[in-house]
Amino acid sequence: MxxxxxxxxxxxxxxxxxxxxxxxxxxxxxxxxxxxxxxxxxxxxxxxxxxxxxSGFAAVPTGQVTSHQQASVELYLSPSQTSSNIVVLVNGKQVADFSHQPFVNISVQPSDVITVVNDSGHVVYATVNQNDPSLVVPAPGQRVVVEPNTQADFPSARFQIPAS
The missing domain is CATH 1.20.5 (Single alpha-helices involved in coiled-coils or other helix-helix interfaces)
Structure with a gap:
């Protein structure tokens, strides 16, 4: 108490x-x-x-991507090596190979498909390096694994729709 x-x-x-x-x-x-x-x-x-x-970010209205958009993409080969047996196709047409250096520069347009063909006897990794702000896909750092005697595709190129 x-x-x-x-x-x-x-x-x-x-x-x-x-x-x-x-x-x-x-x-x-x-x-x-x-x-x-x-x-x-x-x-x-x-x-x-x-x-x-x-006055911040506002979503861009959807629309049609103009066909004149183009971007430069670098593909790096890993392990870092040169090989004429590894080629790069864009929409099924050969545009580059890794015969002189372990990276290639290619140009892409909307809905282009980048394919890496590996006719060598070992696994390779192709990594994207690009800094074009209008190119959404393939993204920087995106990688595909290409098994021996096979091919691998990156997703088709997509661009950001320009603000009108």
């Missing part, structure tokens, strides 16, 4: 209880507000309106 009376008379305890009674509802209110904001931001029209208001 003495302990209960001492606890009730303790000024620090009553202060802590008042703080607890305020902070818990405030914290729950903040968490609820964050969840509601995240849910509202999932609505595309709200997201787009806020992006325009902030």
């Amino acid at each position: 003495h302990r209960e009376r001492a606890a009730a008379d303790d000024p620090y305890r009553s202060f802590a209880e008042r703080i607890d009674s305020l902070t818990v509802p405030i914290a729950l209110g903040f968490v609820t507000m964050l969840i509601v904001v995240q849910a509202v931001m999932q609505v595309p029209s709200v997201h787009q309106t806020l992006d325009k208001w902030r």
Whole structure:
């Protein structure tokens, strides 16, 4: 009984209880507000309106890619070696080989398919290096594994649609 009376008379305890009674509802209110904001931001029209208001990123409307888009892509061979038995095709036509150096430069246009043909006796890896901001696929660092006496394709080239 003495302990209960001492606890009730303790000024620090009553202060802590008042703080607890305020902070818990405030914290729950903040968490609820964050969840509601995240849910509202999932609505595309709200997201787009806020992006325009902030002058930030806004999704580019879909459209047709112009045919004059072109990008330069470097393909690196790994292990780093030269071989005339490893060739690069674009849309089925040979455009380069690795006979002089372990990398090649090629040009791609929308929906071009890059194929690496390996007629050597060992596994090779072809890795993309490109820094053209309009070329989305093949992406920098994208790699294909080409088994001996087989071929492997990169996904068809895709470009970012220019803003109009």
